[in-house]
Amino acid sequence: xxxxxxxxxxxxxxxxxxxxxxxxxxxxxxxxxxxxxxxxxxxxxxxxxxxxxxxxxxxxxxxxxxxxxxxxxxxxxxxxxxxxxxxxxxxxxxxxxxxxxxxxxxxxxxxxxxxxxxxxxxxxxxxxxxxxxxxxxxxxxxxxxxxxxxxxxxxxxxxxxxxxxxxxxxxxxxxxxxxxxxxxxxxxxxxxxxxxxxxxxxxxxxxxxxxxxxxxxxxxxxxxxxxxxxxxxxxxxxxxxxxxxxxxxxxxxxxxxxxxxxxxxxxxxxxxxxxxxxxxxxxxxxxxxxxxxxxxxxxxxxxxxxxxxxxxxxxxxxxxxxxxxxxxxxxxxxxxxxxxxxxxxxxxxxxxxxxxxxxxxxxxxxxxxxxxxxxxxxxxxxxxxxxxxxxxxxxxxxxxxxxxxxxxxxx
Amino acid sequence: xxxxxxxxxxxxxxxxxxxxxxxxxxxxxxxxxxxxxxxxxxxxxxxxxxxxxxxxxxxxxxxxxxxxxxxxxxxxxxxxxxxxxxxxxxxxxxxxxxxxxxxxxxxxxxxxxxxxxxxxxxxxxxxxxxxxxxxxxxxxxxxxxxxxxxxxxxxxxxxxxxxxxxxxxxxxxxxxxxxxxxxxxxxxxxxxxxxxxxxxxxxxxxxxxxxxxxxxxxxxxxxxxxxxxxxxxxxxxxxxxxxxxxxxxxxxxxxxxxxxxxxxxxxxxxxxxxxxxxxxxxxxxxxxxxxxxxxxxxxxxxxxxxxxxxxxxxxxxxxxxxxxxxxxxxxxxxxxxxxxxxxxxxxxxxxxxxxxxxxxxxxxxxxxxxxxxxxxxxxxxxxxxxxxxxxxxxxxxxxxxxxxxxxxxxx
Numbered sequence: 001x002x003x004x005x006x007x008x009x010x011x012x013x014x015x016x017x018x019x020x021x022x023x024x025x026x027x028x029x030x031x032x033x034x035x036x037x038x039x040x041x042x043x044x045x046x047x048x049x050x051x052x053x054x055x056x057x058x059x060x061x062x063x064x065x066x067x068x069x070x071x072x073x074x075x076x077x078x079x080x081x082x083x084x085x086x087x088x089x090x091x092x093x094x095x096x097x098x099x100x101x102x103x104x105x106x107x108x109x110x111x112x113x114x115x116x117x118x119x120x121x122x123x124x125x126x127x128x129x130x131x132x133x134x135x136x137x138x139x140x141x142x143x144x145x146x147x148x149x150x151x152x153x154x155x156x157x158x159x160x161x162x163x164x165x166x167x168x169x170x171x172x173x174x175x176x177x178x179x180x181x182x183x184x185x186x187x188x189x190x191x192x193x194x195x196x197x198x199x200x201x202x203x204x205x206x207x208x209x210x211x212x213x214x215x216x217x218x219x220x221x222x223x224x225x226x227x228x229x230x231x232x233x234x235x236x237x238x239x240x241x242x243x244x245x246x247x248x249x250x251x252x253x254x255x256x257x258x259x260x261x262x263x264x265x266x267x268x269x270x271x272x273x274x275x276x277x278x279x280x281x282x283x284x285x286x287x288x289x290x291x292x293x294x295x296x297x298x299x300x301x302x303x304x305x306x307x308x309x310x311x312x313x314x315x316x317x318x319x320x321x322x323x324x325x326x327x328x329x330x331x332x333x334x335x336x337x338x339x340x341x342x343x344x345x346x347x348x349x350x351x352x353x354x355x356x357x358x359x360x361x362x363x364x365x366x367x368x369x370x371x372x373x374x375x376x377x378x379x380x381x382x383x384x385x386x387x388x389x390x391x392x393x394x395x396x397x398x399x400x401x402x403x404x405x406x407x408x409x410x411x
Numbered sequence: 412x413x414x415x416x417x418x419x420x421x422x423x424x425x426x427x428x429x430x431x432x433x434x435x436x437x438x439x440x441x442x443x444x445x446x447x448x449x450x451x452x453x454x455x456x457x458x459x460x461x462x463x464x465x466x467x468x469x470x471x472x473x474x475x476x477x478x479x480x481x482x483x484x485x486x487x488x489x490x491x492x493x494x495x496x497x498x499x500x501x502x503x504x505x506x507x508x509x510x511x512x513x514x515x516x517x518x519x520x521x522x523x524x525x526x527x528x529x530x531x532x533x534x535x536x537x538x539x540x541x542x543x544x545x546x547x548x549x550x551x552x553x554x555x556x557x558x559x560x561x562x563x564x565x566x567x568x569x570x571x572x573x574x575x576x577x578x579x580x581x582x583x584x585x586x587x588x589x590x591x592x593x594x595x596x597x598x599x600x601x602x603x604x605x606x607x608x609x610x611x612x613x614x615x616x617x618x619x620x621x622x623x624x625x626x627x628x629x630x631x632x633x634x635x636x637x638x639x640x641x642x643x644x645x646x647x648x649x650x651x652x653x654x655x656x657x658x659x660x661x662x663x664x665x666x667x668x669x670x671x672x673x674x675x676x677x678x679x680x681x682x683x684x685x686x687x688x689x690x691x692x693x694x695x696x697x698x699x700x701x702x703x704x705x706x707x708x709x710x711x712x713x714x715x716x717x718x719x720x721x722x723x724x725x726x727x728x729x730x731x732x733x734x735x736x737x738x739x740x741x742x743x744x745x746x747x748x749x750x751x752x753x754x755x756x757x758x759x760x761x762x763x764x765x766x767x768x769x770x771x772x773x774x775x776x777x778x779x780x781x782x783x784x785x786x787x788x789x790x791x792x793x794x795x796x797x798x799x800x801x802x803x804x805x806x807x808x809x810x811x812x813x814x815x816x817x818x819x820x821x822x
Binding site: 114191193212228231263 | 457458461462503504505508509510521522523524525526528529530532533535536574576600602603604605606607608610611612614615623639640641642666667668669670671672673674676677679680681682683684685690708710712713714716718719747748749750751777778779780781782783798799800801
């Protein structure tokens with residue numbers, strides 16, 4: 001790897017500089033960058049605005065110098081940028097410690113590098129792909145609104161997930177998100193909701209967290225899914241990126257285990273701790289058709305319980321009946337390969353079905369290594385798959401919520 | 412493996428029979444069992460009480476026959492029994508498809524075999540151990556109250572997790588649980604909370620789900636942690652089995668990543684979506700001591716953010732300061748090995764600390780394979796570790812709730 005003692009010694013033109021020097025050297029390096037016509041500098045070092053007023057002034061000075069050459073700054077105090085499709089990867093955590101996700105539809109903007117890198121490693125492990133990640137750091141120059149406006153023009157972006165501890169420009173975010181969210185699903189964790197969290201945020205990225213009540217109302221009006229949990233953020237962003245919009249809230253549940261059916265029904269319909277969807281009521285004719293495909297003691301009311309005697313052809317035929325059933329808007333499937341008549345080829349059945357239908361299909365697969373393989377294969381094929389029944393139901397709930405907002409006439 | 416054409420052909424005495432014949436052959440086999448002096452028969456076949464009145468009568472007939480010989484029946488329609496410590500394993504799902512957990516403190520009573528087997532496989536994958544699992548099935552004879560009373564006498568049981576779709580004897584459960592819960596942590600998912608879920612439950616195990624409002628009140632009064640989610644059930648059962656009771660609700664948060672600290676503070680303290688605990692306020696003296704151990708820009712207020720410059724000795728010294736700090740009742744730790752100065756030896760530091768302190772320690776480690784290894788090692792050493800910040804906070808919340816109930820004078 002070619003190394004040079006200074007930027008001036010680099011023979012080719014330089015577009016992007018990753019500045020990984022200590023704080024004290026940063027101003028000089030920024031001046032070098034401007035002189036060399038660098039277009040963007042990513043500043044890794046901490047010790048600026050998050051440390052107080054003096055640091056904030058040093059940040060402003062850097063931006064002032066950069067502006068003299070029309071250069072933009074990301075950070076300081078940023079983990080960097082990742083674009084899996086092109087291989088651009090400036091993250092300062094080695095790949096061995098933090099495996100990167102493959103290419104995919106989620107764009108992730110985060111004010112915390114750690115939240116992003118840990119969630120992307122977890123997502124990579126599950127077979128979930130990302131369009132890009134940008135660590136905002138202290139946002140001395142580039143901030144989330146500009147990035148969001150840019151991402152909204154990019155064809156490969158299927159969903160934008162955001163972790164913010166504060167808004168760089170709240171009013172601007174609201175106007176932009178309200179417009180963008182009609183075309184692109186947006187989800188956001190607004191952290192620093194508690195006094196202790198807000199204080200930690202001010203020390204972390206030097207940001208002021210703002211009123212909790214205002215944030216909730218604004219996000220709702222702007223059509224942004226508000227996640228409270230970093231896990232929920234990626235779960236929901238993934239489902240919204242992958243799935244077509246359902247034409248209603250009536251869900252068919254297909255399981256090979258009675259208990260999974262009972263829990264999923266509760267998660268859809270119960271008064272508390274549910275996502276407020278409905279179990280579809282099948283027509284007599286459909287129930288008749290289903291009855292021909294399953295064992296006598298299996299249930300063909302919704303949830304459809306194929307029981308531990310389930311087979312691959314049973315799944316195949318039951319799913320194809322549901323594809324034609326007009327009372328079904330979406331399918332929630334427990335994909336377990338434990339029953340003796342099932343194996344991992346069940347994944348292919350689910351994928352083929354999901355590709356052939358215009359209805360969203362969400363899967364849950366719970367367990368150890370085998371269920372991880374099932375989820376990976378499903379996720380890689382664009383069928384969102386979760387290691388918990390609740391997470392699967394919640395992700396489907398987010399997609400229905402979006403459909404209801406964009407097409408109230410369907411509900 | 413020796414095989415015999417009938418029970419009568421077995422030369423040795425038989426204590427336990429696993430009856431895996433089709434429904435039609437079950438009555439004859441039960442008669443054989445009684446004749447041979449079998450003490451317990453586990454009936455695998457479905458097609459009894461869950462199919463309607465006629466099936467219920469067949470069940471009653473089986474119990475009547477069993478009683479003539481003093482034999483007890485588990486099931487029918489049960490997955491079986493697992494006791495990792497002794498190797499007793501009658502589950503009809505092969506180990507290759509559903510890896511069994513190792514020995515540990517959780518006893519699991521479940522009316523759904525699938526919820527249990529999928530959750531135990533997931534727990535095994537994370538390094539969590541079980542004392543035993545009993546699948547209740549249709550509960551024609553043995554039911555949860557009798558098992559709970561038995562488990563409460565067993566020294567190896569640290570926590571009882573239950574999945575029920577109905578109570579065999581609700582009043583009896585209430586009296587028993589109220590008494591047992593003072594000695595042993597109990598947690599329960601009561602499924603069939605929705606009309607659709609209740610209907611599915613009646614088809615699944617032939618049980619009537621009962622009033623949701625009554626159930627909530629009864630569990631609270633009986634000191635049973637009510638989980639809504641099968642994942643939460645095991646999370647909480649595990650923390651309650653492993654941890655000493657905290658003497659209060661003041662939590663110290665230690666992270667190497669600002670964002671994790673902000674999120675954990677929110678999960679402890681925020682008005683919504685939090686567990687309602689408090690961030691401990693450190694004394695001036697303790698903050699002074701902490702300041703000597705961390706880098707100048709790290710935060711020594713709570714959450715303690717060691718930043719990406721964290722090292723193993725830093726963790727070690729900071730934790731030992733917290734062990735002595737009287738304002739700290741419990742420690743919540745983000746255990747990430749991504750920072751350059753950290754590696755998986757951090758696990759040993761956390762385990763050594765957890766063993767040396769009387770305060771509960773809960774860990775979160777988010778990511779792919781490396782964080783799975785971290786969680787496994789922590790869980791195997793009895794330090795509850797979760798793949799999400801929220802799940803770690805929630806598990807600690809359950810332990811504090813139990814301490815508050817049993818020792819209100821501490822709060």
